[in-house]
Amino acid sequence: YGTYQLFTIxxxxxxxxxxxxxxxxxxxxxxxxxxxxxxxLVSVAQxxxxxxxxxxxxxxxxxLYYGVVAEITPPVCTSAYAAAAIANSNPFRxxxxxxxxxxxxxxxxxxxxxxxxxxxxSSTGFDLLEFxxxxxxxxxxxxxxxxxxxGYWLVPMGAVFRxxxxxxxxxxxxxxxQADLAALVIAAPAVISQVLARYASNAAA
Numbered sequence: 001y002g003t004y005q006l007f008t009i010x011x012x013x014x015x016x017x018x019x020x021x022x023x024x025x026x027x028x029x030x031x032x033x034x035x036x037x038x039x040x041l042v043s044v045a046q047x048x049x050x051x052x053x054x055x056x057x058x059x060x061x062x063x064l065y066y067g068v069v070a071e072i073t074p075p076v077c078t079s080a081y082a083a084a085a086i087a088n089s090n091p092f093r094x095x096x097x098x099x100x101x102x103x104x105x106x107x108x109x110x111x112x113x114x115x116x117x118x119x120x121x122s123s124t125g126f127d128l129l130e131f132x133x134x135x136x137x138x139x140x141x142x143x144x145x146x147x148x149x150x151g152y153w154l155v156p157m158g159a160v161f162r163x164x165x166x167x168x169x170x171x172x173x174x175x176x177x178q179a180d181l182a183a184l185v186i187a188a189p190a191v192i193s194q195v196l197a198r199y200a201s202n203a204a205a
Contacts, residue, residue, distance in 0.1 A: 029070030141172030154198040161190035
């Protein structure tokens with residue numbers, strides 16, 4: 001019997017490399033103006049992505065996005081600190097809240113790498129159907145992750161369902177039908193629970 005692999009060693013190597021490069025971009029982006037940051041990251045981090053076979057546009061967007069994410073990533077989250085000063089709130093807690101609410105932005109650059117069609121990059125030419133499907137999958141992932149972060153979709157969400165939705169959100173980013181089906185299976189209990197709870201709430205009203 002043949003064997004089927006959802007992920008290969010090459011996929012795992014690429015993912016680990018992306019995580020470390022993303023962390024490096026966030027660290028280097030702490031407190032640095034955007035223009036200077038982009039020039040620095042293109043010189044330091046982008047060549048590493050090029051060696052991994054990432055298309056140029058996707059690699060540039062990857063390093064730029066993660067560099068900008070430093071603006072809302074504690075402990076040096078300058079944008080969040082500025083907002084805290086305006087709101088007269090605790091700077092560190094504001095930074096934590098900003099990063100938590102911005103998790104969707106954290107996974108977006110991964111989508112650029114795994115699905116460069118989102119940037120209109122394709123080796124076989126632009127395919128509207130492929131673009132639409134990939135965009136819908138990524139939107140579903142961001143919605144799932146955002147609902148997990150705030151603990152609410154149709155009705156308030158319990159801890160277990162929040163974990164399931166968060167996991168589904170990350171899996172949705174993987175560029176394959178198998179991954180999307182797996183994400184749907186993972187999210188199904190939470191989605192069904194939310195729909196039934198909302199229906200019961202409307203019926204009671």
